[in-house]
Amino acid sequence: MPESLEHLRRCSVAVDLGAARTRVYVKNSGLVVDEPSVAAVNTRTGALIAVGELAERMTGRTPQHIRVCRPVSGGTVVDIDMAQRMLRHLIGDKLRRAWRRKPTLRIAACTPHDSEPLTQRAAVETLTALGARRVELANTLVCAAVGAGLPVERPEATMMVVCGASTTQVAVLSLGSIVAAETIPVGGHSIDHAVAEYLRGKHELVMPHPTTRPLDLILDVAHGSGEPAEVHGRDVATGLARSVVVDRENIRRAIGTPLTAVLDGIRAVLRQCPPDLVADLSDRGIMLAGGSALLPGLDTMLSQGTGMPAHTAERPDTCAVRGLGAMLEGKVRPLHLDPLAG
Numbered sequence: 001m002p003e004s005l006e007h008l009r010r011c012s013v014a015v016d017l018g019a020a021r022t023r024v025y026v027k028n029s030g031l032v033v034d035e036p037s038v039a040a041v042n043t044r045t046g047a048l049i050a051v052g053e054l055a056e057r058m059t060g061r062t063p064q065h066i067r068v069c070r071p072v073s074g075g076t077v078v079d080i081d082m083a084q085r086m087l088r089h090l091i092g093d094k095l096r097r098a099w100r101r102k103p104t105l106r107i108a109a110c111t112p113h114d115s116e117p118l119t120q121r122a123a124v125e126t127l128t129a130l131g132a133r134r135v136e137l138a139n140t141l142v143c144a145a146v147g148a149g150l151p152v153e154r155p156e157a158t159m160m161v162v163c164g165a166s167t168t169q170v171a172v173l174s175l176g177s178i179v180a181a182e183t184i185p186v187g188g189h190s191i192d193h194a195v196a197e198y199l200r201g202k203h204e205l206v207m208p209h210p211t212t213r214p215l216d217l218i219l220d221v222a223h224g225s226g227e228p229a230e231v232h233g234r235d236v237a238t239g240l241a242r243s244v245v246v247d248r249e250n251i252r253r254a255i256g257t258p259l260t261a262v263l264d265g266i267r268a269v270l271r272q273c274p275p276d277l278v279a280d281l282s283d284r285g286i287m288l289a290g291g292s293a294l295l296p297g298l299d300t301m302l303s304q305g306t307g308m309p310a311h312t313a314e315r316p317d318t319c320a321v322r323g324l325g326a327m328l329e330g331k332v333r334p335l336h337l338d339p340l341a342g
């Protein structure tokens with residue numbers, strides 16, 4: 001981090017292109033875009049007809065000639081052209097015109113830990129289309145740790161768990177760098193999928209599109225609320241609308257598999273860490289960020305599973321882009337590790 005901070009300070013825009021949401025932070029202005037990474041296209045004309053929230057609301061409700069697509073998947077831009085078009089619309093004309101007047105526009109982007117060179121190239125290519133002369137990539141885990149207010153630059157261990165839509169990234173950081181990290185291919189989508197599979201198997205009920213999943217159903221599951229919950233959906237056999245009453249304890253069990261994978265990832269990272277850092281962590285615990293950290297009681301479940309305290313960052317969903325924004329604004333002071341004289 002210390003070397004790249006200088007480069008980041010020259011950037012004026014921070015972007016987090018996620019599988020679920022796209023976020024744009026403008027230096028000294030704050031978060032200007034926080035919308036779903038979704039675009040709707042008319043397949044007859046090729047025209048883009050909606051992006052963001054509106055396009056997401058169209059999911060599963062479109063006539064045949066309209067296709068709703070997600071140009072980012074698993075932390076990688078899979079459709080560069082569509083991602084560029086979506087971003088241009090999400091940013092809007094006013095900002096784009098302002099950026100065009102900047103001949104040296106530099107954009108910084110969050111990039112998943114251990115991302116492949118192809119993933120990095122796709123992100124750079126996408127952002128170059130916005131007029132960026134240079135794109136700097138910053139590790140999402142470091143950005144999220146800064147956004148969560150952790151003292152990443154000190155010689156003390158901090159554990160960051162970023163629970164996104166398609167992945168969960170876990171790292172132990174010290175002195176501004178990652179000491180050990182793992183990426184687990186499990187996130188909010190896997191939790192949605194586990195709940196949908198349970199309802200289909202047990203109650204023969206098909207849920208509406210996962211984005212309209214019954215979040216209230218998952219709510220309180222972790223807190224052990226014994227109240228059954230009513231869920232509306234479509235009967236698998238008849239196709240008719242139907243509602244069922246489900247036991248929250250069973251839902252908790254259904255989401256157990258993805259959560260166990262996250263716990264295994266945390267344990268694997270701890271095993272790779274030197275004992276002194278693990279000792280720091282037993283006091284300080286785990287910091288959770290990412291949209292899926294909003295799952296009520298996730299901190300309690302992870303704390304019970306690891307025996308360490310777990311805390312959810314303030315506004316965990318926007319933590320990474322705000323952390324990157326803070327680095328752009330020079331709010332993070334690097335610890336200079338220059339060779340000692342003599």
Ligand SMILES: Nc1ncnc2c1ncn2[C@@H]1O[C@H](COP(=O)(O)OP(=O)(O)OP(=O)(O)O)[C@@H](O)[C@H]1O
Nearest residue numbers: 018019020021164165166167188290291292294295
């Ligand atoms: N209140 C909530 N409770 C539970 N889950 C939530 C809540 N709000 C959002 N989520 C989940 O958070 C996920 C999105 O998180 P986030 O915005 O961090 O993803 P992303 O950065 O786009 O994804 P990725 O990091 O995988 O590219 C979605 O799967 C969504 O279902």
